[in-house]
Amino acid sequence: MRAVAPWVRTRLRTAPGAAVALLLLTLVTSFLAAVLPRAMDGYAAAALRHALATAPPERSAVELTDTPWQDDTGTGGDPVAPAVLAERYERIVAALPAPLRADRAESAYGVRTGSPLAADDPWIPELDGGRTVFTLSAQHGVDRHAVLRAGRLPKVADGPVTSDTRAVEAAVTTATARTLAIRPGAVVHLPVPGSGGPLAVRVTGIVEPVRPDGSYWAFEPVLRTPTRLLKPGPVPQPYWHGALLLPPGAAPVLRSTGPDSEAYWRIAADPAGLGARDAEALRNAVASVEDGPVRARLGEVFSPDLFVESGLDDVLLGVERTLAALDPVVAVAAFGVAGVAGVVLLMAGGLVAARRRDELALLRARGGSVAGVAGRLLGETAVPVLPAAAAGCALAFAAVPEGRALPSLLAAVAVAVAACGALPLRAAFAHRRVGMHGERADAGRARPSRGRTVAELTVLALAVVAVAALRRDGGASPEGGAAGDGAGGAAAGAGGAAAGSGDLLASAAPLLVALIAALLLVRLYPLPLRFAARAAARRRGPVVFLALARAGRAGGAATLPLLALLVALTTAAFGGAVLTGIADARDRASLAAVGADARVEDDPLPAGAADAVRKVPGVTDVAAVNRSYDLDLRERDTGGIGSVTLLAVEPESYARLTARTGLGAFGADAVRAPAGTDASTVLPAVASPGVASLLGGDAVRIGPAEAPFTVRVGAVREVTPGAASGGEFLVVDAAGLPGGADGPPTTLLVSGSSVSGTALKAAASAAGAAQADVALRETVRAGFTDSPAQRGAERIYTAAVAAGAGYAVLALLLALLQAAPERTALLVRLRTMGLTRRQGRRLLVLESLPQALLAAGGGTLTGWVAIGLLGPGIDLAAPALAGRGEGAATGPVAPVADPWSLLLSALAVVVLAVAVAAATARPATRRTTTELRAGDTR
Structure with missing residues (x-):
């Protein structure tokens, strides 16, 4: 069958x-x-790796510091000796719990001064704040992370260096040499506590950082580029702060520079190989290193005073x-x-x-x-x-x-x-x-x-x-x-x-x-x-x-x-x-960040810069603004609102700009100064809500002591072109300020949908503003993605x-x-x-x-x-602003x-x-x- x-x-x-x-x-x-x-x-994994790779070095690394005054290991070795520092670095790297891994290419360790030392040499440039100060750093690996441009690398000569040594060699970066006029062979004298006399640091070479933005150099930016510090006082005055790079063998001399000298190990986190589910484990690993089992074990090896700090928690939380x-x-x-x-x-x-x-x-x-x-x-x-x-x-x-x-x-x-x-x-x-037959479904x-x-x-x-x-x-x-x-x-x-x-x-x-x-x-x-x-x-x-x-x-x-x-x-x-909301938020945020379709600024701009920019193809209008920060409100406490930006504008062009952008639009009469103004004239002003609440509706005398002026707030706006997103501001007529008619602008707010940044830069340079900064709204908007x-x-x-x-x-x-x-x-x-x-x-x-x-x-x-x-x-x-702070001015998205x-x-x-x-x-x-x-x- x-x-x-x-x-x-x-x-x-x-x-x-x-x-x-x-x-x-x-x-x-x-x-x-x-x-x-x-x-x-x-x-999610790409976002985690991107956040670690792009975070500032001081936030994406783990720093361990110790005060190397004595041998806490019982081995008899000097705790700041290169071999001891290297051995402890290897212990730290080996102790890191997964998935936290060290990026050896960008990690660094060494010894540094806790407080910078002021140089006594008259040939070193000085600012209004006084003598230039230097940080001394004996960081390992300078020869691998920099290219020698002049002279030779420093070394330890004539026997081992101790705390009593008064002459060592050092190198400086090209930026430090250029800013502070340092050449190979120059000697910098730094006073140190005690009676041993100043420490003479001979500069033997100038080096160029290979990766200046990497953690090795950027964790402590002064190592690569001098910075300006401000002396506290009624009128803060700036002074230079540079760095001298000592050879690792010269680290013992830093004991004599003060009790706050410290040994450090800066472990840069390696983002390679991190997956979507590693964020929580990474946070636990960082917590263990900062104040957990790993910290306890390392404290036994180093000293009880070992200090661990990291900004990785904030990066991961973001x-x-x-x-x-x-x-x-x-x-x-x-x-x-x-x-x-x-x-x-x-x-x-x-x-x-x-x-x-x-x-x-x-x-x-x-x-x-x-x-x-x-x-x-x-x-x-x-x-x-x-x-x-x-x-x-x-x-x-x-x-x-x-x-x-x-x-x-x-x-x-x-x-x-x-x-x-x-x-x-x-x-x-x-x-x-x-x-056999279905019923009719009507x-x-x-x-x-x-x-x-x-x-x-x-x-x-x-x-x-x-x-x-x-x-x-x-x-x-x-x-x-x-x-x-x-x-x-x-x-x-x-x-x-x-x-x-x-x-x-x-x-x-x-x-x-x-x-x-x-x-x-x-x-x-x-x-x-x-x-x-x-x-x-x-x-x-x-x-x-x-x-x-x-x-x-x-x-x-x-x-x-x-x-x-x-x-x-x-x-x-x-x-x-959703896509429309994202696009609108980016448009508003980029407009609030730039203030117009483009912005040209310098401090100050040449007198003919505005006319030169107006002739650039695609430019339809230009609003000249004299922008200054930290406006003096005299007797009023601004602690609750922070600093105030003063915008001295030309009323007609600025009013057109506010109407075109929709950033707190107002008419020109809201800020136009009366004819024949003098020192006693009350200037109409537009203010942010915080400034308006401080000044009230009466005529108020404000401004610096040498050029005060009187204003009365007549209109309040949440935002205005040229002010920082979410910041406090005051807008007045530039012609009504003492000397305002002759004062050059610092910012040009340019309107025009097809403006070229290259053309604006060329026009500003031709007018004498070669160092002017040009910002395009479309560039800022692209940065949100x-x-x-x-x-x-x-x-x-x-x-x-x-x-x-x-x-x-x-x-x-x-x-x-x-x-x-x-x-x-x-x-x-x-x-x-x-x-x-x-x-x-x-x-x-x-x-x-x-x-x-x-x-x-x-x-x-x-x-x-x-x-x-x-x-x-x-x-x-x-999704609209990539987690940036510009969203404060856009409101809810x-x-x-x-x-x-x-x-x-x-x-x-x-x-x-x-x-x-x-x-x-x-x-x-x-x-x-x-x-x-x-x-x-x-």
Whole structure:
């Protein structure tokens, strides 16, 4: 007896196209689901490494210091001897707990003076503050971190150096030599405590740092470049502070320079190899070194006075806060595309179940159980789905090598379960009772059941809770979550779990809002259909009536495609609002930072600089400003508001600038000085809120003692061009200040959308301002996108919106395909009754319009409502400004409703629906009479 052919093999051979389509759909969905958590892990890890690599050296390193007065090791060695310092450096590096690793190329150790010493030599340049002071540093590795430019490297000669030695050699950097007029062979005499006389330091060489911005040189910037220090007093006066680089063997002489001389080990953190989940472990490692087990062990080796300090905690905390702000934004998009993808998988199963309705009904009528039928369907879907899900996951691992494996694997498994279970569950539900013919489902006459009402109310309650949670805390826990946890997750189904510390319900709020809108529209859908059908029934032509009747016959089948379109439109609208909010925040922040389209400043600018800049191509206007800081408010205490910036302006041009930029606009009369001003004239002024509260509304005498002036605040503005973001300021007419008419400006605020920075620099140089600084607004704006986390989150959000749109298009196609056989048979029958081809095409187009218009209008309204409800709970400062402080002047950064993203997406749905309907109408209206028996069971 011949064996019966296996079910799965027979079905796959019968319908290979459906199996291939399901395989491709599962492959793409599994890839997107698996790649999302890995992409989030990738940008989190990149953000961690970027933060450590770009942080100032004093914040990205661990510094250990000790007072090397005696041998605390019991070995008898000198604690500042090069061999002892090197041995202790190796102990420190070996004791660092993972994942904290030392960057040996940028780490440094040595001995330095605690307080700088003033030089006695008259040939050394001095500023108004008095004698130049020097820090002496015997730092190891200068020969490896610098290039010799003149002379030779210092060395220890004539026996070992002790605290009694009074002559040593040193080197200086090129910047120190240039600023302080030091040449090889020069001797710097530094007085030291005691009676041994001054310490003579002979400069033998000039070196050029190889990496001046690296931790080796930049941790203590004075080692590479002299700095200006200020002497305290009523009028602070500057004086020079430089550094002399001694050879390591000369370190013992530093004991004689004062009791605060110290040995130090500066361990630069190595960011290489750090992953998304290493942030918390790195913080624990830093805490252990600062004041934990590692510190205790090192204290036993060094001395109990060993002091450990690091700014790594602040750097890591900043990374975690940035990621905690980004994760809810990304999770919103992830849940949106997850919802659309889930709907499409259900629709794919539903399409197959509808096409095979008669076959499955016959199996049930012949005694097949629900479980047996579902099992066979599960077997035939598992054959293409499981390999496709595995391949999609493997492609995700290949596309994004970095990231945790478990979230991606779980996401791929979730896709496989959904794809495998869609057809069996849909078929089991439809054929839970034996029957050969389904009842007619007419949306125009349908009455929702009590179970459906309960389910809809449950979803409504969840949506309300989610919206409230998102508006309260933005979908994140109060602590912000760890960077590793926050980066690892994505939405369930389309990319794993959402941010570990984030609220899943809050992140799913837009999806739930779209679901509520879909359920509400499905309930309201019959009402316009009934009225439209009644009106069409009185018309002479049959096309409109038939189209409305066909649309009403869609019944519950319209729910899933409508839900997919609404979720996609809501996600696209929300995505457009997010991108618009980010762009607006960057525009405001860059404008507040520069003050105009460009800024040229020097102290002061030549008299002809403004005229030269006005002639630059692209410049439309120039506002000349004399900007000075630390305005003297006389008897008033400014401790609560800090320093005050005085802006002496030309009223007309500055007023035009405020109106054009929108930064605290006011008229020229608000600051114009009265004609014939003198020392007693009261000048009208515009002030910041803090300055206005200090000065009040009366005439107040302020300014320096040699040139005081009287002002009365007439207008208050939060911001103004040329003032620091969030700073306090006072704006007056330059012509009214004592000598203000003749005083040159320090800043030119330039307007013009196509201004060239090179041309501005050339114009300023030609006018005599060769050292003028030029800042462009577009350059500052571009600087807001330098964070890997920021760029990664934007890419993920954009990709999620695009994927959601693709799935929505697929949902629309599946909805049309599901009704294609019945539609074709109907058209052929109507053709036999006299319906023309043109009328047939109009019928299909009009039939698709109600659902398309419903989805377009509902999607637009839902997107607008979602932005209004959820926008206040989304903080876009991190993705917009890369965590910079310029956001203080921009105010809250929230999504901004973009009418174009709302209307264009809705219009695209209508156009696509009409185009697909028109495309399917042409071949359908040309079918022969062989289609007359399509679907006929008799």
